[in-house]
Amino acid sequence: MQYIPQIIFTLILIAGVGYFASNVKKLFRNIKLGKAIDVSDNKPQRWMNMAKIALGQTKMVVRPIAGFLHIIVYVGFIIINIEVLEIVIDGIFGTHRIGLSVLNESVYGFLIGSFEILAVLVLIAVFAFWIRRNIIKIKRFLSSEMTGWPKNDGNIILYFEVVLMCLFLFMNATDTSFQNLDSGNVVSQFIAPFFDGMSENSLHMMERTAWWLHIVGILVFLNYLYFSKHLHILLAFPNTYYGKLRPKGQFLNNEAVTKEVKLMMDPSADPFAAPAEDAPVPEKFGASDVTDLNWVQLLNAYTCTECGRCTSECPANLTGKKLSPRKIMMDTRDRLVEVGKNIDANKGTFVPDGKQLLGDYITNEELWACTSCNACVEACPVSIDPLSIIMDMRQYLVMEQSAAPSDLNNMMGNIENNGAPWPFNQQDRLNWANES
Amino acid sequence: MNTNINVPTMASLFSEGKQPEVLFWVGCAGSFDDRAKKITKAFVKILNKANVSFAVLGTEESCTGDPAKRSGNEFLFQMQAVTNIEVLNAYEVKKVVTACPHCFNTLKNEYPSLGGTYEVVHHTQFLKQLLEEGRITMEGGKFKGKRITFHDPCYLGRANDVYEAPRDLIRKLDAELVEMKSCKTRGLCCGAGGAQMFKEPEKGNKDINIERTEQALETKPDIIAAGCPFCNTMMTDGVKNKEKEASVAVMDIAELIASADDL
Numbered sequence: 001m002q003y004i005p006q007i008i009f010t011l012i013l014i015a016g017v018g019y020f021a022s023n024v025k026k027l028f029r030n031i032k033l034g035k036a037i038d039v040s041d042n043k044p045q046r047w048m049n050m051a052k053i054a055l056g057q058t059k060m061v062v063r064p065i066a067g068f069l070h071i072i073v074y075v076g077f078i079i080i081n082i083e084v085l086e087i088v089i090d091g092i093f094g095t096h097r098i099g100l101s102v103l104n105e106s107v108y109g110f111l112i113g114s115f116e117i118l119a120v121l122v123l124i125a126v127f128a129f130w131i132r133r134n135i136i137k138i139k140r141f142l143s144s145e146m147t148g149w150p151k152n153d154g155n156i157i158l159y160f161e162v163v164l165m166c167l168f169l170f171m172n173a174t175d176t177s178f179q180n181l182d183s184g185n186v187v188s189q190f191i192a193p194f195f196d197g198m199s200e201n202s203l204h205m206m207e208r209t210a211w212w213l214h215i216v217g218i219l220v221f222l223n224y225l226y227f228s229k230h231l232h233i234l235l236a237f238p239n240t241y242y243g244k245l246r247p248k249g250q251f252l253n254n255e256a257v258t259k260e261v262k263l264m265m266d267p268s269a270d271p272f273a274a275p276a277e278d279a280p281v282p283e284k285f286g287a288s289d290v291t292d293l294n295w296v297q298l299l300n301a302y303t304c305t306e307c308g309r310c311t312s313e314c315p316a317n318l319t320g321k322k323l324s325p326r327k328i329m330m331d332t333r334d335r336l337v338e339v340g341k342n343i344d345a346n347k348g349t350f351v352p353d354g355k356q357l358l359g360d361y362i363t364n365e366e367l368w369a370c371t372s373c374n375a376c377v378e379a380c381p382v383s384i385d386p387l388s389i390i391m392d393m394r395q396y397l398v399m400e401q402s403a404a405p406s407d408l409n410n411m412m413g414n415i416e417n418n419g420a421p422w423p424f425n426q427q428d429r430l431n432w433a434n435e436s
Numbered sequence: 437m438n439t440n441i442n443v444p445t446m447a448s449l450f451s452e453g454k455q456p457e458v459l460f461w462v463g464c465a466g467s468f469d470d471r472a473k474k475i476t477k478a479f480v481k482i483l484n485k486a487n488v489s490f491a492v493l494g495t496e497e498s499c500t501g502d503p504a505k506r507s508g509n510e511f512l513f514q515m516q517a518v519t520n521i522e523v524l525n526a527y528e529v530k531k532v533v534t535a536c537p538h539c540f541n542t543l544k545n546e547y548p549s550l551g552g553t554y555e556v557v558h559h560t561q562f563l564k565q566l567l568e569e570g571r572i573t574m575e576g577g578k579f580k581g582k583r584i585t586f587h588d589p590c591y592l593g594r595a596n597d598v599y600e601a602p603r604d605l606i607r608k609l610d611a612e613l614v615e616m617k618s619c620k621t622r623g624l625c626c627g628a629g630g631a632q633m634f635k636e637p638e639k640g641n642k643d644i645n646i647e648r649t650e651q652a653l654e655t656k657p658d659i660i661a662a663g664c665p666f667c668n669t670m671m672t673d674g675v676k677n678k679e680k681e682a683s684v685a686v687m688d689i690a691e692l693i694a695s696a697d698d699l
Binding site: 062246247248249250251253254257258260261262264265285286313315316318319320321322323365368369370371372373374375377378379391393394395396397398399404405407408410411412415416419420421422424426427428429430431432433435 | 464492498499546596629630633634636641642
């Protein structure tokens with residue numbers, strides 16, 4: 001009988017971690033729907049970027065208030081999770097505060113005391129975040145893409161954190177043996193007096209309830225990640241590792257086009273050559289759906305936590321155009337999730353659903369409003385590149401659909417005919433030197 | 437004012453068996469746009485005065501393909517690129533300087549994988565180097581105490597991390613460099629990039645160049661300095677829209693330096 005709690009705990013743990021793992025597998029599968037891209041170069045620089053940008057939060061503090069609050073929650077979250085290790089060991093082996101039998105009492109007290117202080121700081125920061133999202137009208141949280149689920153998602157995450165932190169403090173406050181130690185109960189000692197006069201037994205019941213709710217809450221939160229924008233707490237690390245290392249202005253040259261161009265310029269190429277009968281259908285140029293993007297762009301989409309710093313720096317968005325780089329990322333992710341569900345429902349193969357990223361999610365109007373200024377890329381605290389998706393989709397519009405705005409068609413016609421975006425004769429290119 | 441400028445072409449130097457120190461890539465705006473041609477000439481005057489051995493491609497130059505690529509026409513871009521690369525490689529060009537950040541970015545970053553690898557510098561970097569080597573001197577008298585704000589071109593700043601060369605040059609003019617609220621890595625676009633220069637903007641509540649001009653005017657400048665012919669056009673239009681053209685000038689860094697030297 002005495003092993004029943006341990007068995008239940010282990011089963012819950014296996015179920016919680018197992019379900020999360022199965023979803024992570026789906027996540028990997030979905031990301032791998034993207035095209036291959038070689039990101040094996042310059043590993044030292046990539047590790048450095050991950051250390052600085054994800055671990056070191058260097059981009060977050062560009063905006064000092066949000067950055068500072070975020071660091072509190074981030075540090076609190078990571079450090080308090082050390083406590084989860086103890087809970088898991090206690091749960092599996094039926095021990096109580098195993099840390100005390102491993103560590104010196106004062107070391108243990110120092111650790112738990114730090115966690116308690118951090119828990120309070122996290123509560124304060126989360127409260128400030130909630131105010132920012134719901135009371136103060138911060139423009140980037142009020143955009144049209146931030147209604148409904150994205151808005152609720154942001155708040156649910158904050159509520160989760162409040163509940164988890166409170167349970168942690170409550171659990172410590174009702175633990176009489178821990179309170180009697182009088183080491184590490186820096187915060188919980190002020191909560192404990194509220195339960196003075198309660199019987200040992202009911203205190204113990206309360207402590208156990210808080211303990212169980214705490215660990216179950218953590219497992220629920222873990223599994224919530226997959227369905228939420230909050231995945232960034234994990235994906236920020238690979239995303240900053242695989243982030244763009246080239247100068248921001250350097251867009252990749254489409255290799256399929258390079259082959260065509262080289263062939264055209266090659267005087268020995270047979271102009272009448274027909275493709276071999278078994279030659280594969282040529283790939284389409286650019287992107288109209290998520291599977292035309294590369295896997296790093298899809299990883300970008302899952303990593304986006306909808307903070308909106310990109311959109312708030314976007315010159316098009318600032319001047320009232322429909323384009324919002326954040327929406328580009330959210331649309332890409334939502335479409336990818338939809339494609340993933342389609343694959344799940346159809347035994348592992350995608351059955352065309354008559355929809356695509358272009359048109360059903362992202363409109364031409366949004367794509368043509370971009371100035372390619374890289375403000376969104378610079379602003380992203382986790383190295384997401386919305387611009388590359390916009391450019392790939394423009395490439396599809398122009399090269400597959402000839403659907404450029406007519407002004408741009410004129411400009412391109414000029415380049416083709418006379419080597420300048422305006423209708424001037426190439427032979428007049430040096431006239432300026434002789435004009436006074 | 438000295439109006440005689442000496443502009444050798446690669447073809448003429450090549451026929452004399454000479455190789456210039458640097459190729460000046462003029463760009464389409466610098467060749468054809470009336471406002472940008474003044475920038476081109478100002479830069480050439482400085483090069484002439486410093487006795488820099490340079491040449492232009494002249495009628496052999498063609499659009500780098502930047503607006504085509506940013507519009508999504510990768511094919512046209514690469515056709516432009518490989519034709520230009522053939523010309524540049526035939527002349528064995530090693531170093532290129534250009535006053536257009538779009539040409540600068542494309543030549544520097546997007547030509548190498550297509551077979552064209554050169555040392556490419558923006559004219560503000562080149563001018564700064566000339567100054568450091570003592571090949572030009574700068575008299576600040578004319579601009580002493582003038583408030584100058586610098587508008588970062590996206591394709592020079594964020595795209596290629598060049599923020600200081602143009603600012604160092606402004607400081608050398610003894611001018612008071614004042615920064616806009618969005619500058620350097622957070623500089624606001626003028627609205628011309630990504631081929632927007634060649635089309636009407638999408639529906640919105642304001643034009644981007646007006647927003648940027650307002651930011652610039654907040655600094656109460658005498659001069660808005662630019663380092664890009666397209667930014668120059670956008671900011672000039674913005675200043676006109678605000679009816680400030682009598683009190684605020686929009687000038688390229690090369691024009692500032694040439695004018696300081698009465699060139």
